Amino acid sequence: MSASLTLFFSPTSPYVRKVMVLLHETGQLGMVNLHGVTLTPVNPNADVNEHNPAGKIPALQLADSSVLHDSRVILDYFDHQHGGEPLIPRDGPERWRRLTLASLADAVTDAAILVRYETFLRPEDKRWDDWVLGQCSKIDRALAAFEDAAGELDERFDVAAISAACALGYLDFRMPDLNWRRDCPKLAAWYSTVSQRPSLVATAPVH
Template sequence: MAASLTLHWSPKSPYVRKVMVCAHELGLVPQLKLVRSVAAMLRPNPEIMAVNPLSKIPTLVREDGSVLFDSVVICEYLDALAGGKLFPAEGERRWQALRWHAFGDGLLDALILWRNERERQVPLQPLLEAFELKTRASLRMLDAEAAPLATEPFSIGQVTVGCAVGYLDYRFDAFGWRAQAPRLADWFAALCERPSFQATRPVDG
């Protein structure tokens, strides 16, 4: 199958990982042309800006030249393209999946801001402490929900929470999150056995 969708992509981005996990789960990887793109906050990328003025990834260019921004929209588009497997259509399962989806994205937002702040020449200590407090509270909540994460049908909710937890491994390995959330750690270990998560591990370089 010829690639018909162009994805501005990086193996480091957890938001890109979310899109790629969905693509693997939905069998759409052959339709994607991956364009390695750097989207640094202080160095807007002219190639990305030609289709997305915000210079952010993931950015998806469709065959007709129209462009979709943001992992939230791209994941739902891919799901619709494949017949709707990862976004429950209605009822409590839909709201739970969307809740986890939003929460995972919110945790990722906080983690990326935390990483950016700690990389500053003079980090603001109260801000670092606030991000750590939010992360620890998030881990407690997710640990309490490890059982439903494991038993609910696999959806965009588990995809996004999994990508957020994976980002902790990638950028916060010294944080020791598993000791704080042992049930979540067991769930994540099982999640990482899925081929979609194995194929999308973040890498440097």
Template structure:
């Protein structure tokens, strides 16, 4: 099958990783051509901006030339393109619960990425410590919720689990001193188990 979709891609982006994990899980890798881009808020990609004015990845170019952006939108689209069990429940309370958990995982990830930008890209004399502490508070509160929901997470590997696994992977990749496992032993056990899935093994970022 020839690839009919183009994904703007960076192997270290946790948002791109979510999409790649879903492609692995649903057997759609052959339908997508990866187009690599390296960017940051201060080093945009002109090519990407032509397709996605927000200048963010992932961005997915469809066969008709239209473009989807934001990982949540792309996940929803791709989940409608395979014949297996949906990874985003189609209706009912399960849909809203799993999407809410996925949204919380994304919020934790957003806070981690913003912290990375503040502490790595911004000049040291312009960094705002209280703002960074506020982002860490969001991460801590989210981790507390997921620690309590660890039993629920074990039941399905779906959009919520994918989003959370990629967020935790980013914490390990960019904030290895955070030591979130100390306060979240059940969540740590869940993550240790799901990290063995081929989809997560194949998409683990490397420095």
């Protein structure tokens, strides 16, 4: 049976990667047709804009042609489609803690992408060093919090761990000189182990 869902996709997007990891972990990859796109804020994609007015990926077109967008929404959708243990706790304090950790990981990714845009896409004479430093400070604060929470990430591979692993993978991919492992040894040890999971190996971005 052919896939009935279409995921607007780029293999280097850390937000798309979160969705792909969950699909691998829950055995749902075969349900999805991958529609590859390349886009930046100054190079939008018409197909994406048609389905997601924000012009961002991932976007997921369902069988009825309706579209979900934002990785957190799509993760929640797919987490309700499998019969295994939920990767997003359904209720209680654990739900809010794991979603908060996932949100912090997304903040790392957001800041890293803004640094990437400022230092790679923006013309050199228009770059704002203080802006980059501000984003790097966000990353540093978030990583310090994850260093304290490394034991929590190790409890289970769920939305928090997926989001943190994808954020750290993006730092290694786009900010290889950051050397975050020096100041976060517990987080580095966790990531060294978790990054060997088949779902993360299969979705690792390549230059």
